[in-house]
Amino acid sequence: MGAFLEQWVNDELYTLMGCSDRTAVQFILALARKSTNAENLLERLRNTDTMDDTPAVRKFTNELMARIPHAAARIEKVIKPSEAELRAKEIMRLNRGLKTIESDDEEDVSYKKPKEVKKAKNKLLVKESASDEMDRIKAEEEQDLRERDELAARIRQRDKERTRNIITKSEKKAEEEAAKRLKLETKDRSEIVSQLREESRKQYLSKRKDDKLDELEKIVEDDEHFFANERLTKREKLDMKYRKDILEYARQHERAADFLKIKRYHVPDAKVKSVPVDSLEDADEIPKGDGKRWEDDRLAAAIAKYGAKDKKRDVFEMVLDDEKIDFIKAFQMPGTSDLEEKTFSVAEKKKITLAETRKSLPVYAYRDEFIRAVHDHQVLIIEGETGSGKTTQLPQYLYEAGFCVNKMKVGCTQPRRVAAMSVATRVAEEMGVKLGIEVGYSIRFEDCTSERTVVKYMTDGMLLREFLNEPDLASYSVIIIDEAHERTLHTDVLFGLVKDIARFRKDLKLLISSATLDVEKFSTFFDDAPILRIPGRRFPVDIYYTKAPEADYIDAAMVSILQIHLTQPLPGDILVFLTGQDEIETLMESILERTKYFGKKIKELIVLPIYANLPSDLQAKIFEPTPPNARKVVLATNIAETSVTIDGICYVIDPGFSKQNSFDARSGVEHLHVVTISKAAANQRAGRAGRTGPGKCFRLYTAWAYKNELEDQPIPEIQRTNLGNVVLMLKSLGIHDLVHFDYLDPPPQETLVIALEQLYALGALNHRGELTKLGRRMAEFPCDPCMSKMIIASEKYGCSEEIITIAGMLSCNAAVFYRPKALVIHADAARKGFWVSGGDHLTLLNVYNRWRDTNYSSQWCMENFVQYRTMKKARDVRDQLEGLLERVEIDQVSSNDSIAIRKTITAGYFYNCAKLDSSGHYKTVKHKHTVHIHPNSCLFEETPRWMIYFELVFTSKEFMREVIEIESSWLTEVAPHYYRAKELEDSTNRKMPKQTGKAAIELSSL
Incomplete structure (x- = not known):
């Protein structure tokens, strides 16, 4: 009966919800056995946030309660006699067992009634044990809920104490450091101090020597510039000659020191310092030791050399003849800026101040209109193209307008860690403050803020975590959800949370910023909020497609880079979109391997990566100006679509792929797949080429593929990923009705059910769907x-x-x-x-x-x-x-x-x-x-x-x-x-069944 019932429930769940699982079947059967009637079961199912009150669900609960063997009702019909009567009947049965059996009828009576009594007694014991078990489970759940609430209260109390004692925190740390220093012995301290003095003196002398040489070199240059054609006294001429000779001797001394380092063994420094690329000397100018010269001679002898007829066979053929990719110009993406508009080159940008740079951004013209709109409306939707300055400037405008008084903060979310770090660094530089003080950022496993931070950039997931400790976001006066068009999982959840808080806190300003044209959807979701449109500065971009599909887009990207570098004029940097770190490193290696054959025949090609796991100091290199007579190639993930703006990009290479998380609800497996991008993402990528002037976008796919194989918009992450973490977070915030939560685009019920099942299996939720103490700690x-x-x-x-x-x-x-x-x-x-x-x-x-x-x-x-x-x-x-x-x-x-x-x-x-x-x-x-x-x-x-x-x-x-x-x-x-x-x-440890052996006679007869 049990197997048939489980199969029936399994089939019904597939009909109602489109999915089923053995755990879910057992969970629903357990609820049914604990329910007294169909209405009670329906109420329990509604409390788990997995089923709605629909006619189909009501029919399912009625049929299930009719099919299930309900123990409580059956016991009430059988157990009518009292416990004393049952004991009396049991004694009578034992007494009758001692008498002689006279007839078959008497035998039947004497054996039939004790069986019924025993059955009734067993059912009574079952009822009592079931009742005790239910009481025990209920008591344990109540105890767990009390401990959960007490834990949450202790966590909040500790947070308050830390916030209150934050001023004395540095003093305590100083006391601890002082105590550690006092533990050092006097002898050790004296040795350390003397050693530090000696090292400091060496560093000072080395630095002073460099400074003096620079100073002397500038004096000699001034002498030659100002007094070369002037009549000077004999003493002045001697002084000029003396300074010139001293400078020459110093240079000769440095060259001799370099020569000695090569000829002899030189102890390297303990810390390896990074050397700028432009400071490296040519290898031919550095004197070589005997060993190095011998190695070069052997290598030269091993390399085959060809005759004069092959010498002029240029290495450009490697790209332009055999591997050349044919592109077709499809159309021109119109720009929004006048070509006659004044634009700043890299050299000019270095000369102007940060204030002038801020004024040159398109958003500056809308500064006053933006401040008025924020004052007049609680919720504001902002549409602004990438590069308009909305991410860096809007929080500063709010800060200057007085939204950060009384230690209130302006929070701005970013979908990616790299964007949060780089934008916070830029804003701190523009405001003239140290990063981590007034301006800071918070990402997963890294918090660069302090008690004085008033402008805070963070990933959307970190703002979601702040709801745990501050459900009303009382320390924030303005919340900006930036790059809302990317529709990440945490961003979609934030939409529902901040919408609810905005109704509760009328003093909280909520800004939703998007770089695409679908802002009307955001406006409708936030109760028809007004839209502020900020046009960007974009120049026309020519769109090119390949004539035929490319089999290997990594190799095609490498060939396209070299084609652009060899045929297009300087300046003009290249941006290549790839799917991840592995592809970026592979392409970097291929480019370096190819370009080493060119030598000095081509201009310098600087290859720089940008991806999430790259250290921040290496990420910052993509924003550095490109040296003269060189071209920069930035290999980026889709972070460069909207989150990061890189100046100087004139050429974009778009293979048309990106990595995307997808959750298979049937198998319970989460994959990271390489998928085709959407048309909206392709247009965003092409727009990166028109930031500083007219640009070109080379798409490594055909025009037919763009029209027929690319979706118009990407699928929101909330509809294709595992929701376990988000469900745990919402449960921790006290949001239990997950089905009717205010989503911009609701997730499939199937993924919600699987997330609840996973959390229940992990012990984060009890059988009623409530958060346990373990679940609160996990959050x-x-x-x-x-x-x-x-x-x-x-x-x-x-x-x-x-x-x-x-x-x-x-x-x-x-x-x-x-x-x-x-x-x-x-x-x-x-x-x-x-x-x-x-x-x-x-x-x-x-x-x-x-x-x-x-x-x-x-x-x-x-x-x-x-x-x-x-x-x-x-x-x-x-x-x-x-x-x-x-x-x-x-x-x-x-x-x-x-x-x-x-x-x-x-x-x-x-x-x-x-x-x-x-x-x-x-x-x-x-x-x-x-x-x-x-x-x-x-x-x-x-x-x-x-x-x-x-x-x-x-x-x-x-x-x-x-x-x-x-x-x-x-x-x-x-x-x-x-x-x-x-x-x-x-199964490998199972023993085979024993078989009876046969005698030799039996075998011979066979």
Whole structure:
């Protein structure tokens, strides 16, 4: 009966919601068994925010209550006698059992009634035990809710105390530093001071020498410029000659020192300093030692040389003949600026002040109109093209208009981390303040703000997290949601939250900024809010398509770059859109490999990357002016579409692809796919070429593909991704009706149900859909729910120190190891030296611990082929997680027990479980999805039966990244509610049935 009922519920759920799962079926059956009637069941389903009150749902609840064997009603009909009567009947039955049985009828009576009594008694015991179990569960849930509320109150209280004592925080830190200094012995302090004095003196002398030489060089130049044709006295001529000779001797001394460094062994500095490109001397001008000259001679002898007839075969043929890409000019995208309008070159921009630069932006002409509109309206929709200055200037206008008095803040959200950091840096420079004081930014795992910050740039996810501690955003006077057209997951959720707060707080100003033409949709959503349109400065852009489709867009992009560089005049930089870091690094390597054959026959080509994981100092290089007689090539992800504006771009190369997250609700797997962009995104990319003058956009696809294969608008992220993190956040904010939440575009109910199921399985929600204490603690971590559960589970297994280290390494989203082509064997050997039995998580822990033991040395990273930037980021993430452990009241405990660490990881990622089947392939336990171990894993050559993986990556196959080996019994230990014993049976360990052997005579007869 149970199997048929489960199948019926499963079919009905598919009919009602389009999806079903065994966990959901069992959950609904449990609700039905606890309900007294169909109305009660319908009310329980509505409270879970998964079903609406519709006729189809009512029919389903009525039929389910009719089908299910309802224990309570059946017991009431059977159990009529009192407990005393049942005991009396039981005694009578025992007495009759001692008598002689006289007839069959008497035998039937004496055996029939005790069975009925026993059945009734068992049902009575079942009722009592069920009632006790329900009372126990209810008491536990009430206790959990009380502890959850108490935890939230303690967190808020600690935040208030920290805010109140923020002035004395620096004093406490100073006292701690002073106490540490006092612990040093007198002898050590004297040695350190003397050593520091000596180093400081050396640095001072070196710097003073350079300053004096610069000063003397300028004096000699002035002498030659002003007094070359003048009549001078003999003394003046001697003085001029003396200064000139001194300068020449000093230069000769420096050249001799350089020569000695080459001829002899020179101890390098402890810190390797970056050398500007323009300061490097030509290799031919530097004197070489004997060893270097011998190497050059051997290399020259090994290179084949051809005759004169082949000498003039120019290397340009490599691009322009065999690999040339034919483009067709389709149309010209009209501009919005007059071609006669005054524009500033890079050299002129360096001469004008920041104030003049601000006044040159298109948004400056609308400054007064913007301030009046903000004063007159609570909600304002702003349409402004990228480059109009709305992101950098509007918060400054609000600051200057007095919206930051009484320590109130202006908050501006950005969809990407790079944009938040770069824009905050620019605004701080324009306001003449230090970054992190009056102007700051806040991104995941990095907070560059202080108590004095009044203009704050942040990612949309960080503003969403601020709702936890400040649900009414009382410290903000203005909230600007920038780049709203990108429709990220967190931005769409923010729309509903800030719309509700704007109704509650009439003093809060809400600005929605978009760079596309669909602002009417935003206006309608925010109760017909007024629209302020700010035109940008855009010049005409010629659009080119390829004649035929390109098979390899990476190679086509490289050829297009060289075509533009060799055929188009300078100045004019190139912007190339790629899908991610891997493609950017591949294209960089290809360009450098090709251009080295050109030598000095072509102008310099400077290749610069920009992507999310790139350090901020390297990101800033794309904004630096291009040197004369050179061309800059910026290789960017879709961050350069709208979030970042780069001056000097005249040529855009658009392959037509980007990376996009998509969630498969059927298999429960989240993929990062390379997909075609939308027409709106293609037009945004083309517009980047018309910022400083007329430009050209080269699309590496055909005009037919643009018209027929590209969608008009991108699909909002909320409709294609896993909503687990957002649902947890909304539940933490007290928003329980997720179905009727005010979405701009509602997500599919299927993904909402799966998110609720996942959080219920992780223990973040109880069976009524309420947030548990565990769920409230999970919401404090800026991680996905699985990682948050893993961190909290470390408290039980006593390994929190190791788990936050592993979490920091996993959160970097970048490769820890690198493999230079010239040193592949050495790099692989170094990588294998870190491998630890048990899995990749333990290997990452081993890498971090060994790096920490070297005092976080960059030299150690270089020697072991480890990415230093990745390790620094992992350390920063770990430090923030360490602070959050204290916030959620988890003690920091260390353990070297490998089993405890792996059990903790399993407690968070038991969803991501795969086992080896009889065919030799790994399949996920729940969905039977075929997956493979990634070749970079330390378990790639092994075949453990059971594995937990961190994520799935889809390339040529479905690969499991960062895997560990587990035992099947751990799954029932950490998730007994999710896995059945039958699912965890190991078929390889089953014994074959015993068979009876045959005698020799029997075999011979056969």
